[in-house]
Amino acid sequence: MGTGRAIKKMTLRIANAAGFWGDWPSAPRRLLETTEVDFLTLEYLAELTLSIMASQRKKSPAAGYATDFVTVTEDIVSLLQTQSQLKIVTNAGGLNPISCARDVGKVLAKCGLGNLPIGVVFGDDLLPQMDTLTKEGCEFLHFDRGEPLGTLREKVISANAYLGAEPIFRSLQKGARIVITGRVADASLTVGPAVHQFGWAWDDWNALAAASIAGHIIECGAQATGGYSTDWKSCQLANIGYPIAEIGSDGQFIITKPDGSGGQVTRHTVTEQLVYEIGDPAAYVTPDVIVDFTTVELAALAENRVAVRGSTGREAPESYKGSLAYADGFTASGQLLVFGKDCVVKAKVVAGLIEERLHQDGIELARMHTELLGAGDGLPGMRPPPDDLPEVMLRIAAYDPRREAVAAFARQFAPLITNGPAGLAGYAQGRPSVRPVYSYWPTTVPKELVFPEVQVLDADHWAKTPENN
Amino acid sequence: MHEKTIALGEVATARSGDKGNHANVAVIAWRQAGYQFLEEFLTAERVAEFFQGLGSSHVDRFALPKLGSLNFLLHDALGGGASQSLRIDTQGKLLGTALLDLQLPVPDNVTEMLRGNS
Structure with missing residues (x-):
């Protein structure tokens, strides 16, 4: 050398x-x-x-x-x-x-x-040239699933x-x-x-x-x-x-x-x-x-x-x-600290209240996911919650194609201060914000x-x- | 049949991340003897069973013997991936830490696998 x-x-x-x-x-x-x-x-x-x-x-x-x-x-x-x-x-x-x-x-x-x-x-x-690329025969096939992009094309926000x-x-x-x-x-x-x-x-x-x-x-x-x-x-x-x-x-x-x-x-x-x-x-x-x-x-x-x-x-x-990323509905997540020796049961009840009240208002969300953080739900389905926890953080996330439905979900947390069970805290962050979801579409594009x-x-x-x- | 078990974390570290809706979990043995043990006992099936609550469709295992590592690809394990997942762990960051709790039968030469001069 x-x-x-x-x-x-x-x-x-x-x-x-x-x-x-x-x-x-x-x-x-x-x-x-x-x-x-x-x-x-x-x-x-x-x-x-x-x-x-x-x-x-x-x-x-x-x-x-x-x-x-x-x-x-x-x-x-x-x-x-x-x-x-x-x-x-x-x-x-x-x-x-x-x-x-x-x-x-x-x-x-x-x-x-x-x-x-x-x-x-x-x-x-590639966003400005997507039409040209389509004309050249590029179908933007999904990298894993092989499907063409199809009508999702009009929802694409970045490429x-x-x-x-x-x-x-x-x-x-x-x-x-x-x-x-x-x-x-x-x-x-x-x-x-x-x-x-x-x-x-x-x-x-x-x-x-x-x-x-x-x-x-x-x-x-x-x-x-x-x-x-x-x-x-x-x-x-x-x-x-x-x-x-x-x-x-x-x-x-x-x-x-x-x-x-x-x-x-x-x-x-x-x-x-x-x-x-x-x-x-x-x-x-x-x-x-x-x-x-x-x-x-x-x-x-x-x-x-x-x-x-x-x-x-x-x-x-x-x-x-x-x-590629395309607009794909809306999401929000809210959290409440649930305190007390019956916190696991209570947290599940609170989650149920939110769902029930949305139902009463005629709102069914496309997806909801409830986690008892502190009880092992960081990875869902791995183990049952222990029964002697002093507190858990209840986190609920929701998704729906309709912004208004997700906004209605976000409005369900604060009222629980006065019309839910005792032993809830953590309202200070205010109403959960509703965010647009941009879904990911991996694909390939010919180098030429x-x-x-x-x-x-x-x-x-x-x-x-x-x-x- | 072995009676006692040992946590994977005694013989290896782990790192996990996302690839779209797939998660990768890599396990890195502290020592060569540990790698040989894991190559035999830490099968794709065992990892799939450990993570079955995540709803993965299937698990692939890739070996990197020169690096003392096994890489597991958990297909469709992230509840939609970074953009769509409603979980707090949208990107599978917790999987590596979790897997280190996996219990394996204690091998006879376990002392050659524990962290030493690696």
């Missing part, structure tokens, strides 16, 4: 400091203050985040992206100034990457970084393809220091920078697989470093460090975290995240490569340093994964029908982009 110096040069340090929209706001700053990385990735989009953004964009055309990223930018802007090697790749753009780039551009411009190049990746948003690493790579090649995307595969946030650094061919399946695994391990933030661990007692979580992948020129990599931070990186914590939210481990599908997790081996090199070796992959699929595009411009330029763009 050559000298130690050469090895260092050929290693790319990629960190992740956000695993979802709402993750620890200070994690990016904490990480950058304690260690130097080449790339910071920030991942904000879960399966249904885009449908939430779609409803926000309906109310305000400038909304529809992960606003957390603007706050993070404000928090780390001085580090962007002092750490010239640092680049950021994020999917914070959501459904409105231009709006995101504009608001981030404004923050940078205000802090003297108006010439910082921001790349924006477009083309994942996105999971783009791959290529447009991120392209943005970096054009000089972007911050890359803002909409929906891309989570692992691709890491693969893009790696291909940019090492120049791998797009059919170098093993290298792409290795970088994809690195991305998969770090994409959920602290879940790779001791967070969400059933072995939570064995590490200090208050100042948990977020993960870093040190990727070599062949894609093989080491997982670590900032020195002095809490949490831990062991073979065990890395394995826990490797197997998180996967199906068949021999075929983990990304737009860049199909990854085989079963060939992977881990080796503990030192404290909080684990090597990941033996990654293998095969040819990428011919389709992008597509993610999707056109990822990139635009790289200075922060100043993005900051001046008109709001209705």
